[in-house]
Amino acid sequence: MTDIPNLLKQLISTSGLSGHETPVRQLIEEAWKPLTHELTFSRLGSLHGLCCGAGAPPRPSILISAHMDAIGLMVTGIADGFLRLTSVGGIDARILPGQLVTVHGRQDLPGVIVSLPERLLPPHLRGQAIPLEYMLVDTGLLPERVKRLVRVGDLVSFAQQPFETAAETMVGHTMDNRASVAALTHCLSELKKQTHAWDVWAVASVQEEVTLGGAFTSTYQLRPNLAIAVDVTFASSPGSPSHRTYPMGEGPTLVMGPNIHPVLFKTLKETAERLEIPYSMETAPRHTGTDAYAMQIVAEGIPCMVIGIPLRYMHTPVEMVAIKDITRAGRLMAEFIAGLDADFMSRLTWDD
Amino acid sequence: MKSLIQKLVETIGPSGYEAPIREVIRAEVAPYADLVQVDALGSLIVRKGKSAKNGRKIMLAAHMDEIGVVVTHVDENGFARFSNLGGVSPRTCYGGRVRFLNGAQGVIGSDRMEDLTKMPTLEQLFIDLGASNSKDTRVRTGDVAAFERPFVDLGSRMVSKAMDDRIGVAILIEALRQLKDTPHQLFFVFSVQEEVGVRGATAAAYGIDPDLGLAVDVTGVGDTPKARKMDVGLGKGPAIKVRDGGMLADPRVVDWMVKAAEKAHLPYQMEVLEGGSTDARAIQLTRAGVPAGCLSVPCRYVHSPSEMVDTGDVQNSVRLLLELLSHPVEF
Numbered sequence: 001m002t003d004i005p006n007l008l009k010q011l012i013s014t015s016g017l018s019g020h021e022t023p024v025r026q027l028i029e030e031a032w033k034p035l036t037h038e039l040t041f042s043r044l045g046s047l048h049g050l051c052c053g054a055g056a057p058p059r060p061s062i063l064i065s066a067h068m069d070a071i072g073l074m075v076t077g078i079a080d081g082f083l084r085l086t087s088v089g090g091i092d093a094r095i096l097p098g099q100l101v102t103v104h105g106r107q108d109l110p111g112v113i114v115s116l117p118e119r120l121l122p123p124h125l126r127g128q129a130i131p132l133e134y135m136l137v138d139t140g141l142l143p144e145r146v147k148r149l150v151r152v153g154d155l156v157s158f159a160q161q162p163f164e165t166a167a168e169t170m171v172g173h174t175m176d177n178r179a180s181v182a183a184l185t186h187c188l189s190e191l192k193k194q195t196h197a198w199d200v201w202a203v204a205s206v207q208e209e210v211t212l213g214g215a216f217t218s219t220y221q222l223r224p225n226l227a228i229a230v231d232v233t234f235a236s237s238p239g240s241p242s243h244r245t246y247p248m249g250e251g252p253t254l255v256m257g258p259n260i261h262p263v264l265f266k267t268l269k270e271t272a273e274r275l276e277i278p279y280s281m282e283t284a285p286r287h288t289g290t291d292a293y294a295m296q297i298v299a300e301g302i303p304c305m306v307i308g309i310p311l312r313y314m315h316t317p318v319e320m321v322a323i324k325d326i327t328r329a330g331r332l333m334a335e336f337i338a339g340l341d342a343d344f345m346s347r348l349t350w351d352d
Numbered sequence: 353m354k355s356l357i358q359k360l361v362e363t364i365g366p367s368g369y370e371a372p373i374r375e376v377i378r379a380e381v382a383p384y385a386d387l388v389q390v391d392a393l394g395s396l397i398v399r400k401g402k403s404a405k406n407g408r409k410i411m412l413a414a415h416m417d418e419i420g421v422v423v424t425h426v427d428e429n430g431f432a433r434f435s436n437l438g439g440v441s442p443r444t445c446y447g448g449r450v451r452f453l454n455g456a457q458g459v460i461g462s463d464r465m466e467d468l469t470k471m472p473t474l475e476q477l478f479i480d481l482g483a484s485n486s487k488d489t490r491v492r493t494g495d496v497a498a499f500e501r502p503f504v505d506l507g508s509r510m511v512s513k514a515m516d517d518r519i520g521v522a523i524l525i526e527a528l529r530q531l532k533d534t535p536h537q538l539f540f541v542f543s544v545q546e547e548v549g550v551r552g553a554t555a556a557a558y559g560i561d562p563d564l565g566l567a568v569d570v571t572g573v574g575d576t577p578k579a580r581k582m583d584v585g586l587g588k589g590p591a592i593k594v595r596d597g598g599m600l601a602d603p604r605v606v607d608w609m610v611k612a613a614e615k616a617h618l619p620y621q622m623e624v625l626e627g628g629s630t631d632a633r634a635i636q637l638t639r640a641g642v643p644a645g646c647l648s649v650p651c652r653y654v655h656s657p658s659e660m661v662d663t664g665d666v667q668n669s670v671r672l673l674l675e676l677l678s679h680p681v682e683f
Binding site: 043046 | 581594595623641
């Protein structure tokens with residue numbers, strides 16, 4: 001049995017910004033090796049783990065995807081030894097000043113994000129949140145040394161240490177979406193304990209935060225009959241709109257909307273109810289903001305489902321998730337997959 | 353090379369209406385190609401070389417379309433309202449000149465602006481074709497035009513309304529001409545409809561199914577007075593794209609380009625562009641995914657009628673491309 005809190009801690013402590021996922025992919029490979037029959041990579045670097053089903057070939061297959069790429073920052077220029085920045089993925093600049101970071105130059109360098117003192121800012125920016133272009137990374141090194149070690153285009157990742165709270169929740173950067181990678185891992189270890197007729201492709205996808213690139217390309221390559229994306233969703237916190245946030249620690253969300261095949265939604269919901277796994281219903285009237293948005297329209301089209309893990313403070317270095325929601329999402333997927341029989345696709349209709 | 357560039361930038365070819373520029377390019381590349389094809393969307397595809405044992409199937413893309421305008425309505429006095437094909441800013445339109453595919457020419461005027469400090473919207477602009485009523489006007493709804501502005505040679509710098517991306521087209525043509533030996537099977541794609549959503553390269557990449565993709569396109573700069581902060585400037589060599597608004601270049605492709613530039617002792621700069629994208633994005637997301645990157649030519653005033661590039665950067669771009677294509681790829 002995989003130790004999920006420990007795995008998650010390792011996952012978020014390993015870098016893997018969008019487009020540069022290799023370090024974290026190597027860690028996931030290690031975790032998935034004992035749980036899968038075969039591990040391969042896509043040409044863009046997504047990890048594909050295959051668990052062969054027990055059904056007679058040719059077997060149908062399901063793809064379960066969690067993106068492994070992280071948001072972060074990139075060096076756009078060097079001024080007197082200080083680094084100018086742009087974002088990779090959606091970054092809220094308000095939370096950046098004072099953050100500890102790692103600059104991935106010719107060697108990894110610790111640094112801190114600083115902003116200009118208020119009196120040096122242009123007048124129209126005083127007294128308000130400072131845009132990213134007025135922030136810098138200070139590595140404490142002399143300009144000459146910075147010039148040798150850092151160049152434009154180098155990555156900068158968050159260095160906040162993860163910690164566990166007293167309430168079995170974990171806090172850290174990149175819970176989006178390593179929490180879902182942990183859920184996939186839990187699903188794979190659950191599947192190991194039971195027989196399943198279908199082939200299962202577990203995919204740790206690349207570049208979700210920028211182009212959904214991993215989802216488009218891996219789905220094209222693997223051509224599953226069904227696909228499930230697991231991603232984090234907004235958990236409720238003080239002042240959050242109740243119709244767009246979901247309680248943390250009370251189970252994963254099951255998403256409904258045009259990105260979702262209604263029969264898949266219904267079957268997952270019934271599975272959760274049968275197993276008494278708590279869940280919330282989430283509606284996504286447009287873009288689900290997940291790999292499923294790409295996977296649905298690959299090749300001839302793939303019926304999709306999205307499972308959400310409620311997370312507080314999304315896209316900050318203190319993203320918070322409940323460990324229980326991760327294991328529940330993993331177990332729910334495993335039970336759903338174990339229940340897929342040879343005729344499932346014939347019941348996946350649009351008629352009723 | 354300058355006469356080739358002048359010929360390319362002075363030929364019309366707005367997005368979706370690339371026939372005139374396609375014929376000019378076809379005549380230039382035909383003597384050097386193993387095979388010349390036009391795909392279903394109109395992209396011109398030149399095949400060159402056979403893949404040796406250590407070779408790859410490489411797609412090179414420079415888009416041949418340019419931004420332009422399309423007539424939406426002609427009023428009774430002969431004034432034509434228009435919409436944009438690609439990223440046309442009203443900021444650069446007023447007083448500009450356009451030439452239609454049928455040869456008709458016009459100038460762009462504006463409704464009276466109540467507040468002269470404000471920029472007009474495209475809806476407030478019109479094309480005056482010099483006619484006094486709709487019957488004399490040589491255009492009608494749906495007719496397409498490109499901006500009209502002659503090529504200017506400033507010596508070490510060149511200016512045109514269509515450097516984006518005819519300069520990429522010129523670099524590909526020149527590399528094709530000079531290429532002596534390659535271990536790769538190369539597809540030089542002169543793509544259509546880049547300016548309206550990298551559409552030509554999307555289809556071409558699917559059809560070619562390459563192992564590796566490289567776009568050649570222009571990028572913005574930060575070297576003009578009070579410019580945005582961007583570490584790319586004219587005359588400092590070709591730019592190697594790390595990212596733009598639409599993609600993260602494959603890090604293996606970035607490394608391949610950096611090493612080639614250093615090996616050939618060519619100047620280069622790293623590019624981090626915050627908006628916009630290129631055909632490389634389309635190639636990267638094709639089928640099961642393709643490692644892709646972009647060789648960028650630094651360009652001032654992109655999408656204006658006076659796009660400026662540095663002659664040395666253009667020559668070094670050709671050299672870098674030749675260095676990249678003449679040797680096996682080591683990743």
